[in-house]
Amino acid sequence: MSLIVNGLEVPAPADARVSLLDHLREGMHLTGTKKGCNQGACGACTVLVDGERILSCLALAVQYDGRRITTIEGLADGDALHPLQAAFIEHDGFQCGYCTPGQICSAIGMVAEAKRGVPSHISPDLTAEVRLSREEIQERMSGNLCRCGAHNGIIDAIRGTVAAEVGA
Amino acid sequence: MTPFDYARATDRADALRQGAATNIAFLGGGTNLVDLMRERVASPARVIDVSLLPGAIEDSEGGGLMIGAAVRNTALAEHAAVRARYPMLSRAILAGASAQIRNMATVGGNLLQRTRCTYFYDVEGSRCNKRAPGSGCDARDGFNRIHAVLGASEACVATHPSDMCVALAALDAIVHVEGPGGARTLPFGELHRLPGDAPDRDTVLAPGELITAVELPPLPLAARSTYRKVRDRASYAFALVSVAAAVEMDGDRIADLRIAFGGVAHKPWRATRAEAALRGATASAQAFRDAAAAEFADARPLRDNGFKPALATRTLAAVLSELTTGEAA
Numbered sequence: 001m002s003l004i005v006n007g008l009e010v011p012a013p014a015d016a017r018v019s020l021l022d023h024l025r026e027g028m029h030l031t032g033t034k035k036g037c038n039q040g041a042c043g044a045c046t047v048l049v050d051g052e053r054i055l056s057c058l059a060l061a062v063q064y065d066g067r068r069i070t071t072i073e074g075l076a077d078g079d080a081l082h083p084l085q086a087a088f089i090e091h092d093g094f095q096c097g098y099c100t101p102g103q104i105c106s107a108i109g110m111v112a113e114a115k116r117g118v119p120s121h122i123s124p125d126l127t128a129e130v131r132l133s134r135e136e137i138q139e140r141m142s143g144n145l146c147r148c149g150a151h152n153g154i155i156d157a158i159r160g161t162v163a164a165e166v167g168a
Numbered sequence: 169m170t171p172f173d174y175a176r177a178t179d180r181a182d183a184l185r186q187g188a189a190t191n192i193a194f195l196g197g198g199t200n201l202v203d204l205m206r207e208r209v210a211s212p213a214r215v216i217d218v219s220l221l222p223g224a225i226e227d228s229e230g231g232g233l234m235i236g237a238a239v240r241n242t243a244l245a246e247h248a249a250v251r252a253r254y255p256m257l258s259r260a261i262l263a264g265a266s267a268q269i270r271n272m273a274t275v276g277g278n279l280l281q282r283t284r285c286t287y288f289y290d291v292e293g294s295r296c297n298k299r300a301p302g303s304g305c306d307a308r309d310g311f312n313r314i315h316a317v318l319g320a321s322e323a324c325v326a327t328h329p330s331d332m333c334v335a336l337a338a339l340d341a342i343v344h345v346e347g348p349g350g351a352r353t354l355p356f357g358e359l360h361r362l363p364g365d366a367p368d369r370d371t372v373l374a375p376g377e378l379i380t381a382v383e384l385p386p387l388p389l390a391a392r393s394t395y396r397k398v399r400d401r402a403s404y405a406f407a408l409v410s411v412a413a414a415v416e417m418d419g420d421r422i423a424d425l426r427i428a429f430g431g432v433a434h435k436p437w438r439a440t441r442a443e444a445a446l447r448g449a450t451a452s453a454q455a456f457r458d459a460a461a462a463e464f465a466d467a468r469p470l471r472d473n474g475f476k477p478a479l480a481t482r483t484l485a486a487v488l489s490e491l492t493t494g495e496a497a
């Protein structure tokens with residue numbers, strides 16, 4: 001049994017109780033992914049699985065055997081930051097930085113959803129093409145809390161980069 | 169968490185075979201079960217992963233849709249036929265949880281998610297008949313803002329937390345299950361129970377019974393339908409009250425309709441009284457409020473949730489005025 005984390009094949013834990021979050025942080029020492037609430041309520045532990053955003057704290061690592069997992073450590077290209085990482089710095093998209101890895105992974109998954117046409121709770125027309133307005137981004141990112149209140153910078157960073165193509 | 173074995177079901181027959189053992193739990197996306205195991209509300213000896221069984225959304229023989237139990241909540245909400253023909257279902261799903269959780273959650277798991285009553289999760293500190301039958305109910309005289317006003321019992325006043333299920337109740341969905349006793353179907357309204365004196369049982373399913381699919385009947389009037397959820401913050405919060413409704417008009421008369429409420433009872437609440445009051449009636453704000461009053465005539469509010477009947481009434485009136493006039497209220 002193995003998981004593919006940022007391109008590297010790693011064995012799944014022997015103990016089925018281990019969450020994907022603990023496996024990443026404690027098993028693999030990939031501490032970029034954060035533990036906020038450990039119960040699905042904050043989004044700090046968001047990672048991408050085959051390109052889809054999920055919460056690693058509510059995921060049993062064994063369930064993700066064979067899947068491709070991308071964490072915040074897997075986004076930069078060597079020393080070159082992912083454009084969204086750079087934009088978070090430019091737009092002050094964080095203060096303490098604790099929620100940031102989850103915000104960035106979540107935003108990448110969010111844009112992929114928008115591009116394939118997934119509507120949101122606030123979309124007036126469920127069948128219309130998705131345009132990511134500020135309000136749409138707010139709603140679609142509501143699963144990622146920021147205790148420092150950096151939301152405006154976060155949204156600016158997302159709008160300026162990954163969401164530009166589907167922006168409004 | 170208590171140690172457990174994890175096994176992936178290779179197909180449905182394998183899931184059922186493994187499911188016949190005692191103290192097992194089927195695993196969907198794990199968004200509720202992992203939490204329950206971590207809090208030791210659930211301590212299965214074996215967890216059988218059914219989230220990787222083939223799950224598709226297909227046209228059913230009856231002209232509706234057949235939705236596999238392993239279909240993810242996001243996949244159901246974004247499906248073109250669901251958006252066009254059953255918009256209340258897309259809207260109900262999109263109003264629930266967060267995108268990350270909807271990407272993980274399965275249809276089967278959403279149906280069988282357990283209440284969010286905080287005493288139910290507090291194994292060390294609280295009495296709860298649902299978790300430990302006969303121990304008492306700390307919610308009845310405690311913090312019960314999110315609790316039930318309809319159909320509750322002395323033993324338990326919890327609500328069912330799902331948004332998706334409110335739409336499925338209004339849509340007359342059919343639940344397909346298979347277990348040691350064979351395969352059967354249940355009208356959606358018969359899946360979840362009222363608590364009575366056995367609140368530990370949320371549904372009528374027998375141990376080892378697997379939900380295999382949810383079927384939507386063809387329901388042309390559902391094309392004009394919506395879902396409205398009222399909660400303590402604008403997103404990522406459970407419902408205080410919610411309404412799923414579909415309306416078919418004949419001039420200014422309501423030819424037919426479907427209504428279900430969430431957040432008010434131990435199960436998604438199909439509003440048969442309100443429907444009966446409005447079927448054939450002329451659409452008006454007064455008629456909508458009277459219909460809601462009929463539905464909540466037997467409401468028994470608790471210390472903190474006395475606002476629910478009035479809130480449900482206003483929410484229903486707003487939804488029906490939007491659906492009957494085509495304008496948001």
Ligand SMILES: Cc1cc2nc3c(=O)[nH]c(=O)nc-3n(C[C@H](O)[C@H](O)[C@H](O)COP(=O)(O)OP(=O)(O)OC[C@H]3O[C@@H](n4cnc5c(N)ncnc54)[C@H](O)[C@@H]3O)c2cc1C
Pocket residue numbers: 039040041193194195196197198199200201202218237238263264265266269272273274275276277278279280281282329330331332377378379380404405406407
């Ligand atoms: C922070 C947070 C906020 C949330 N907010 C909302 C909200 O606003 N609205 C809302 O509706 N929901 C909300 N949810 C709940 C979420 O929708 C459910 O947890 C989810 O739908 C459960 O699906 P799952 O596949 O992950 O189920 P699991 O956790 O895998 O399973 C849940 C139960 O179903 C059983 N089960 C799973 N599949 C089957 C099957 N095929 N047959 C028989 N039994 C099965 C399991 O044994 C378990 O008992 C929230 C959850 C969290 C953590």
Ligand code: SF4
Pocket residue numbers: 283285286287288295296297298299304305306307308323324325326367
């Ligand atoms: S309302 Fe039900 S779930 Fe909550 S404490 Fe009482 S018995 Fe338990």
Ligand code: FES
Pocket residue numbers: 034035036037038039040041042043044045046055056057058
């Ligand atoms: S740590 Fe996973 S959602 Fe908070």
Ligand code: FES
Pocket residue numbers: 093094095096097098099100145146147148149150
């Ligand atoms: S930057 Fe501190 S929690 Fe978001």
